[in-house]
Amino acid sequence: MKKFFDFCFEVEFYIKIAISCTIVQQILYWLLHSIKLNFITQVLLYWLVGSVSFYSVGLFIEKILKQNDTLRDKLTSRVKQVKKQPFPPFTAKGIILGEIKSFIAAFIILYLAPEVVRGNGLLLNIGWFLMRIIAADFCFYISHWLFHRKFLQKIHLQHHEFADSSSFVAGHKSLTEYIIVTVTDLLPIFIFGYDITQLLAWTIIGNAYNLEGHSSLSIFFVPSDFHDLHHSCFKGNYGIQGFWDRVFKTLNPPTKTTGLMFPVASLEKMTMKSSSH
Template structure:
């Protein structure tokens, strides 16, 4: 029964991402369907959406949610205490370098990936997003696992300067790792092609679960200590979440967050309590 609920929790993540992307895609379609965008316009839009969503979601987590002690305590399930670390300050130079990398990434992705116009079919978009998150998780797992092998480990060490984690650690990586991650992100787009409304939706939701995954909080997508355990142990939990780690036997089991945002864990707890009371 436990394995069944573990599988359901991992499927819950895939469906959360898919449905969130579908909702965002509908918003972008409503805003853009009457506007004809050329290549440069698409690049600028994709870059703008990516940058604005990254900083706005990250600052909301760090400055709003984490400054509310009641909310912070409610959303964390971290069990393993780690040494508190000061995180790098934002500098004009750092932001500019980050934005240049982000713009070049958008340029490369939209130049190389095949554009496919899918209209506004909910079924097609649902299938695209669900397939994309499952394949993206696998691609990330493989590249992340490789970055922890001795040959490539030095490339990844900058990201692991922090045992204690914070949302913006998600973007703290070497240039070489950034390129590897960009190539990894390209693979699913090459497989499925892209529609600009889908791509914009994907980058907003992708930033949300990536920032949450590094935040040490369980807000909506991922148990708070899934990636914490990766940073503190420097091994295991190589995927975005636990599905592929379970498949390849590299899972450090995270603490399940109970609540309305994590319904599978709540159902499992209810059934466990019910079963225990029946036995007694």
Template sequence: MQKLFNLCFELEFYIKIAISCAIVQQAFYFLLNNIEINFITQVLLYWLVGSISFYGIGFLIEKIKTNDVWREKLNARVKKVKKQPFPSFTVKGIITGEIKAFISALIILYLAPEVHRGNSLLLNLGWFLMRIVAADLCFYVSHRLFHTKLLYKIHLKHHEFSDSSSFVAGHKSLLEYIIVTLTDVLPIFIFGYDITQLCAWSFIGNAYNLEGHSSLSIFFIPSNFHDLHHTSFHGNYGIHGFWDRVFNTLNPTTKKPGIMFPVSLLEYKSIKSSLSNDRTI
């Protein structure tokens, strides 16, 4: 039964990402379907969606964390760590980051073949489900390599923090940024891109990445999975726990039951019911 709960718990994350991406893709398709978009406009759109969603969602999450009631209610962190001051935003840092993001968008769209996939909700749902499973595997492989003796120095900047903030998601060395970006878009180079899908993926990808570094369980992140990685520096290399379970690198997580995480809630109620029955025997 526990293995079934674990499998459903990990699949729930993938399905939630796929459904969210498919819904957002529909919105972009509605906005862009009757507009002729040239290459430069696509680059600008992809870059703007990524940048605006990164800062917008990040500041929203950090605003939630300033509210004591919501922070306590949504907190996913179990193991306490010493609080750390996080890097402050600077004009130079923001400009440098946006230059990197724009150049990445330009290179990705220049090299990847464009494919128009339309707005079939079912087909897009299937595409995004494949996309998140593949992206998780690619990230797992690259991230695990970052923790080898050969490459760990590339990754040390990101691991300056045991405590975590949503914007730690973007705190990387230039080389790590390039490698992570390449692994994330590898399926796009293989299968081609549809600009509406790409924008939806960028938006939702920022949402779960920022939430995953915030120590909160709001919508996508149902456990302290990534908190444990920042605490121990070992294990939990994927976006979520599926590939870590497959390759036996999973640090057992504490799941956050709640209405947004039905599998965790069902498991929690099942365990609670089982304990109650044991006491009555």
């Protein structure tokens, strides 16, 4: 029974990502489908959407949710406590360099990847995004596992300066790691091509779950302390979520978050509780 719930627990995350991406894609399609976007306009849009969503979601988590004691305590997923650390402050130089890096990445990605138009079919988009998150999780697992081998560890150490975690630690990585992670995440669009509305939706939702995953909170996408344990222990939990870690037996078992946003964990808790009586 537990293995069944573990499987459903991981599938729940994938389904959330696919449905959320599809909803955002539908909105973007409605806004953009009648507008002819040339290459430069698409690059600017991709870059702006990525940057605005990254900073707005991160600031919402850090400056609104975490500043409210009641919400922070209610949403905290971290079980294993670590020593609090000061996080690097934002600087004008850091932001400018980050945006230059993001713009160059957007330009190269859209230049190299073939453009396709997939329309706004619900089933097609849900299927596409489901494939994307499963494939992205696998690619991230492999690259992240390699980052923890001795011959590549130096590339990844900047990201692991923090055992404690904060949303913006998601973007705290070396240039080499940034390039490798970006390529592995977007590998499917180099193979299958990109639809601009799908790409923008993926960027928004990707930023949301990545920032949440580094925030030590379980808000909507992140159903456990899975990534907190990775930062605390420096081993295990190499995927975005635990599916591939279960497959390859590198899982550091997380503590699941229950509640309305995480129905599988809640159902498992109720089932196990009733069966124990």
